[in-house]
Amino acid sequence: MAVEKNLGSKIKQIRISKQVSPEQLAERTNLDVKLIKKIEDEKVVPSLAPLIKIARALGVRLGTFLDDSDQLGPAIVRSGGQEKGVRFTSQGSEAREHLNFFSLAFDKAGRHMEPFIVEIEPSEQSDYMLSSHEGEEFIYVLEGQIEINYGKDVYLLNPGDSIYMDSIVSHNVHAANKQPAKILAVVYAPF
Template sequence: MAKSKVGKRIRSFREEQELTLDDVAERTGLEVAFLQALEEDEVYPSLGPLLKVARALGTRLGTFLDDQISEDPLIVRQTERAEELSMLTGKDKPVSLRFHSLGKGKSDRNMEPFYVEIYPDSEPQSLSSHEGEEFIVVVKGEVELVYGENRYVLGPGDSMYYNSIVPHHVGAAGDEKAEIYAVLYFPE
């Protein structure tokens, strides 16, 4: 499924439940303008708000990315990866993260696996938090993980497993693009 369909799928779930943007804003604590941009502009500032929207609509985050149900093992060839989400540093600002779903098509999954390209960002980023856990492995470059009041720099082959309820931010640690594999778990 092309990334342009994610916002349409969110809108579809919202409309099926006969919810307005104001209803979803009240359930999530997010601004109506943000929710409208989410449905129309296809920009995502972090996974935390997307998770809030999924929960407000009574579904899991991966539902917005799924396009098929498969009973067979899910295999995603490197050459078949498609960018699913691009997270911006802010509206009309450069992309800082590109997410490639590695679980799309497995509808009953409990984890969200991604291959993520992390681009350098000169602006300081705010920390986000959400229920669940995250596991990342650095493939290329250096990654900075701000976790609570601590800062960690990870290189290729390094990994980190952490509770995502603690405010955190993952970004490139220098002026070069970094690449990671990330597995996110969101409890029901």
């Protein structure tokens, strides 16, 4: 996935263009400066929550890290056309579960929502760390079964089930029963 290789360098490019040092970005995001440098050097693939914090601190949309388009009209992605993807870990850099994100709007500039098809690879262990970020998420299960830890509650969703949740509540989305799953996720993160 080409975007994964460019994610860190794009973050670094935007940070430099905004004249923000790695230390300033760490302070604005509440992230360790070592983590920011590892992300920028492509040594670590961040989870979605830190990426949203970085986007917000730099004053850009989350999609800015994922797209190169200036198209203002509608964005159409034909079946099988989710070419651009990025791989996130579901938690810290040592995570065993991975989420493969395929953008459904990479050609749409100025968007406020981020729609993705997400392939969720199962984890062998169940030490799911909860994370939170500003905004809202809508998830629709396409294949497999997912489990969502949301605050103190746990929800099991099957194909055809959906959930709309506030992202500020600590949460974790992962594959259930150690089987892969696929979801449609729409993330709204204000900046």
